[in-house]
Amino acid sequence: MVFPARPQVVVVGGGIRGSMFATTVLQHPDAVLVALCDPSPAVRDRNATTLGVPVHADVETMLSAHPDATAAIIATPDFAHRDVAVACASRGLDLLVEKPLATTTEDAEAIRAAAEESGSRVVVGFENRWNQKFLEVRDQLAQAAAGRVVAQVVNLNDTRWVPTEMLSWASKSSPAWFLMPHSLDLTMWLTGTHPVEVFARGTKRVLPELGVDTWDAVTASFAMSDGSTVVLNSSWVLPETAPSVFDFRYEVQTESSVYHFDISHDGVTRYDPDGISWLQFGVHERHGRLRGVPIDMASDFIAALNGEERDLPDAAYGCRITAAIEAVHASLATGLPQPL
Amino acid sequence: MVFPARPQVVVVGGGIRGSMFATTVLQHPDAVLVALCDPSPAVRDRNATTLGVPVHADVETMLSAHPDATAAIIATPDFAHRDVAVACASRGLDLLVEKPLATTTEDAEAIRAAAEESGSRVVVGFENRWNQKFLEVRDQLAQAAAGRVVAQVVNLNDTRWVPTEMLSWASKSSPAWFLMPHSLDLTMWLTGTHPVEVFARGTKRVLPELGVDTWDAVTASFAMSDGSTVVLNSSWVLPETAPSVFDFRYEVQTESSVYHFDISHDGVTRYDPDGISWLQFGVHERHGRLRGVPIDMASDFIAALNGEERDLPDAAYGCRITAAIEAVHASLATGLPQPL
Amino acid sequence: MVFPARPQVVVVGGGIRGSMFATTVLQHPDAVLVALCDPSPAVRDRNATTLGVPVHADVETMLSAHPDATAAIIATPDFAHRDVAVACASRGLDLLVEKPLATTTEDAEAIRAAAEESGSRVVVGFENRWNQKFLEVRDQLAQAAAGRVVAQVVNLNDTRWVPTEMLSWASKSSPAWFLMPHSLDLTMWLTGTHPVEVFARGTKRVLPELGVDTWDAVTASFAMSDGSTVVLNSSWVLPETAPSVFDFRYEVQTESSVYHFDISHDGVTRYDPDGISWLQFGVHERHGRLRGVPIDMASDFIAALNGEERDLPDAAYGCRITAAIEAVHASLATGLPQPL
């Protein structure tokens, strides 16, 4: 199969995720990595060395320098998606945007509008959809024997290292913004339903004392369109000694069955003099090539760009998730259920 | 230590729990089992044989026949506590009442009023307080190092066998009435806080089709007096192949720590040709005597009757729990948060 | 039931276990704690304060001072049972001896002989027999549906804290001497069989470097009298960060079923800033009284002394276990299977 023109991809943001996506494109036979941009000189230097492509300080400079770019992967902080995504979409680039699409409905809709106007395709990076465990259960739930879903409960937490060390912008986010797009997406995608109302509560005590002015933990209760219920619990204050940085446990009850997922404990426990850890295999290297769930996601983005059929979460879906998480925060602020 | 008069105990209700409590009293050196009553002739016969004490058809007959009774254990169905408890309390008997105290605030308050008037002591059977796992963690949480509680999530579910086979009166109850008094009590007792508001959702689909007109599953979100949050999830529709009849998982997050309890999986798994089971050790016999959590509870009731100091949940506390679960159902009915 | 004379109990050894047993006797209504002996002045002082009974420096002095003693609990280091047990047995005292009865067949037989001559009763403290989990499975295995046992595998390990910190006499013991009496006893008692041959291997590398000249880890393969197999694995070098000091996992395969026990993980996990721990409930206090598996064992010893029927491991059985563990070490030394 020969493609008249392989997608020419730029990456916006050179942190952990941006670098990983850039490497993925670089290693992919059906796409070309054109350039990367990041405001930090140190980050630019590091990526220039490892990737061997031009690096730029901002998206405008990059797009001007590379008018041949046809696609962009957006890996900036969550709250900073809008400007760069709109800039890319306005020039007609297809987009893979890290979840959530944006952290306000206004921003999300602006990205969607820009993409609609230019005809860009937008894919939102709900990467759990590339986890074979969820794929398999989604297939099983679609079969009649499972019956309809009754209730879902998702616990997705991080240790306090994430808001205090890993993210410089945690105070502009929350456990709800950072974690619930993942869990809410799964509840919708696994069972084919969507939320119609949300009620949320939270606690704000530990992180402010640690200098990060955001929620410690949020619990959100959703009514779904099919009459089932969804509970999402997300905390950002687990102790750093926890066996993995994230704690991800999911359960689905249907009319006939129950599924329990333990995603953070992936089968290998190490006890060493420093403590106990659950080894993680989400992204790993094999014969010099990255493998794993986000790599598969980026590969499907490239496949779609090359004309292959892929069922991918689009901008409208991204807007729906953003609206739902926005409503979580509205419920936290008002103490009342919020319609969706 | 010599007691001028050991408590003379009657038991109301001769089902699984009533029989167990009667046996407990019978085996206890510091109390006397006087009689038992139950409306079912078969149940009366069985208890007469195993216990060797008089059995009666109703509480009035029993109390008239045994004016020397000083205490009663109430083990009727949840919704049927009021009349028998009031009858006993009015005559000045001290009471151990199975949780919940009643299933309406009106009933619960009637019991409390009757007891207050006659000076009866009322103990409500929140038996998890006698589980050493919770006792130990309660002690740890009371220490400064744990910090204040941030969030609690309790999953307490039953297989559908409980509402469809075990309980004849399931349609007058719900997973919230049957299970949440346990879980709510623990959240309050472990951390020294109480609920000030509740919001709840539920699904009603499977059990009505199975002929039991009640909720399949309920999720309730509580705001607590100390600013922390509590989520209670309770379902009555787990498949009957589940490894234990109940599924009880509890987690507490504090400012410094996290505790995870797995109560239903008690360390022994059996794989046999019929399936997989987790052996349960809540109540067992040793050298002809019952042991276990509810036995310890009944023993502490007897100890208190004999003048020993025991910290036991009283009628006012029972009324508070009943009011909270009533509010869960009000929230289910109105779709709005309910103050407590 | 009135006893003409309650057992008058002395305790030999005032360490963790000796103190615990002394307290148990002190709190028991059907026995009298007479005295305790220990060579360490500090240990004596501590026990004198907490127990309020006479303390002595050695067993001879104690026995001379208390000629009324009728029973002894032996809680000295494993290798030091013989002299004190023989001293007590020779005077006709009934004995509860911590497992193993002794660490040479010669010592074990000497204790047995002394007891036989004087008519003393000897009970060896295989305390897992008082763990309800094993009691219940033993009952189930005795039923026809389980079929005969095919294979048993027992992992019973300690962190290196036990040989390097907890035991001053670890170099005179080994993971096989310290741990396998427990696991071997269970394999015999649960399934009603006994070993006829053993083959063992081990590694000696870590503990010698830490100054304790004994085996790091031993694996022993037993042929049982009924044709089934038993594998015992015991290590003394787990990292100190392990979630509990001991790691105890047991599996039994029968002709129809499989049982898996996880004894060290007792349902509660704590994550705190210092690490991860599994809370342990083997011994705990309730209303000022000790409870737990070794307390039940000591109580049954007292019950037996008072004439009640109890099925308890005796000196002959203790000799058999000692011979088996001795043969483990013989196999380690010779590289050959050892008949039993």
Place this chain on the structure above:
Amino acid sequence: MVFPARPQVVVVGGGIRGSMFATTVLQHPDAVLVALCDPSPAVRDRNATTLGVPVHADVETMLSAHPDATAAIIATPDFAHRDVAVACASRGLDLLVEKPLATTTEDAEAIRAAAEESGSRVVVGFENRWNQKFLEVRDQLAQAAAGRVVAQVVNLNDTRWVPTEMLSWASKSSPAWFLMPHSLDLTMWLTGTHPVEVFARGTKRVLPELGVDTWDAVTASFAMSDGSTVVLNSSWVLPETAPSVFDFRYEVQTESSVYHFDISHDGVTRYDPDGISWLQFGVHERHGRLRGVPIDMASDFIAALNGEERDLPDAAYGCRITAAIEAVHASLATGLPQPL
């Protein structure tokens, strides 16, 4: 990258594994599937339909019909590798042979000799080496911080469905022949050591009664070249209600650390009306292409055929494993340790 000639691959055996490997080759861009052979007409028909390549009744016919074949994948029953592997190797075909290479040292050496004479490359399919969990831990164990290995214990069992239903040739195999090549390979490959002596025991009771004359369960104790110990436990009589067909738990103790693997429980539990299952993701399809551990293994075989560097288990290694498992059976027969 252009290869002057892609490997032309034939597959010997069209069962579950043979079909899977054939599909893998068919889907691989760098290899050509030439033909498949199987003695069963039904199996041939099925593969002809799904694969669209010529199918033959035996290997000689196939090789004569396809003189251009350059490589063969051998997926016959374990005991039937020799003749077909020698036939292929004699013609100079490179081989991927399912583990174990053969079930007698004589057979294994014959394959090795044929391959050496013709210059064929032989790869033995120890597929766990393509499991990322083991790959990662192998890397960690190679680092100085882990210290040297002290002990390994591997439990690898199957439900009785495998010998009684899945394999028609189970009576010519055993749990040791079928399962221990996997576990022994891992112990050697993970830690860089090899066995120097083995002692084994087993039970033969359930399977003979079920009409399969082989061992129910075998336990083997290995002395390794570096002084560490290895215990392998393999049973073929787990109840069919077990949550997965295989039960695979592995632990490694080193001088500083412990690793626990639970391979059979891969994070998702399903409770449905038929029982409890752990979903398995070893092989799955994505966008019409197979993925998973054996697929990666076959791909690396193809990569090696195409000249890429791969570290693969060869015929000499396969002979060593076969000799070790043969010695397990010799120890079972003689009751004595066997040197290796």
